[in-house]
Amino acid sequence: MDERRNPRTRATVDQLLDRWFQVLDVEASTRQGYVKKLNKHVRPLLGKLPVGRLDAETLESFYAVLRKCRDHCGGSRKAIEHRKAGPHDCTDKCRPHECKPLAPASIRQIHWILSGALNRAVRWRWIAVNPADQAEKPGMLQPNPHPPTAPEAARLVIQAWKDPDWGAFVWVAMTTRARRSELCALRWSAVDLDAAVLTLRSALYVDDAGKLREKDTKTHQQRRVALDAETVEVLRDQLARCEERALALGLSLRGDGYVFSLEPDGGTPLVPDTATQRSSRMAARLGITTNLHALRHYSATELIAAGVDVRTVAGRLGHGGGGATTLRVYAAWLAESDQRAAGFLAARMPSRPKGGKP
Secondary structure (H helix, E strand, O other), rough: OOOOOOOOOOEEEEHHHHHHHHOOOOHHHHHHHHHHHHHHHHHHHOOOOOOHHHHHHHHHHHHHHHHHOOOOOOOOOOOOEOOOOOOOOOOOEEOOOOOOOOOOHHHHHHHHHHHHHHHHHHHHHOOOOOHHHOOOOOOOOOOOOOOOOOOHHHHHHHHHOOOHHHHHHHHHHHOOOOOHHHOOOOOOEEEOOOEEEEOOOOOOOOOOOEEEEEEEEOOOOOOEEEEEEEEEHHHHHHHHHHHHHHHHOOOOOOOOOOEEEEOOOOOOOOHHHHHHHHHHHHHHHHOOOOOOOOHHHHHHHHHHOOOOOOHHHHHHHHOOOHHHHHHOOOHHHHHHHHHHHHHHHHHHHOOOOHHHHO
């Protein structure tokens, strides 16, 4: 009371979040991610608590609950987790509850979302200090990507080519290192086969209503990706197939049509989640533990192993920060490359004098 640090509001955490979202200026997909995490984890456990009573101890206890069980069971094991609400006949999908922790990266993201809302509360003078600044931040696991090996990648490509359209998608994903949302949003108008380059300027996401929308790329910048001769031929064949299908139905391929589409005129893009699920099923059939995103890791590690500089690798991957993300994620492969470089340099050195004598 002497420091006049008493809160100026009796608003709850729920009310703060509602007010914060009214002024928050972020992309629709980012807002959607925030809402999902807050509705799933924060509002049920902290929503009714007055903002002024939120302190470091409460936040750290909240994170501990998430580390124990992402369903916040509180140690009281449910008999059965039902896949459907309301009366129904149970199937093998209705199974006993098992506590599974929320991923450390998700807990850390929830911390930063809460911290942003509480910073705004401090600015509005609802509270005097941000309790998230005083709480111990959730730990962040070191990046440890597991890309497929070269033989596994070859098997995946061979399997994918059983469907030429799907084979083209997997091939282009591996050679361009584009994100799945960027590839699904790729239009023929952004592909210059004569100049052997494509431009990634947008990405796809699913909004709250379940509709597919386009937005800027993750780094909000378009990037031009050079294509090798074989990838150019893959895209030429893909274009020919698309034009042939459209012609057979009396249609014409749209100039701004999507490169990877299930529609004859290319008017509807391939859904990113569909591509991910198909990739995972294909890998499972081959007995390979990987996913579509891991193909980006594979491409990056191959480039690094070949001696391509980190800035170039970061540019092709669409990493921001001048390669800082690439360095952090692929440090293990950079160290391996550095070791090979040291061996190469040692081989170029003159013979060492024996016994310290020239």
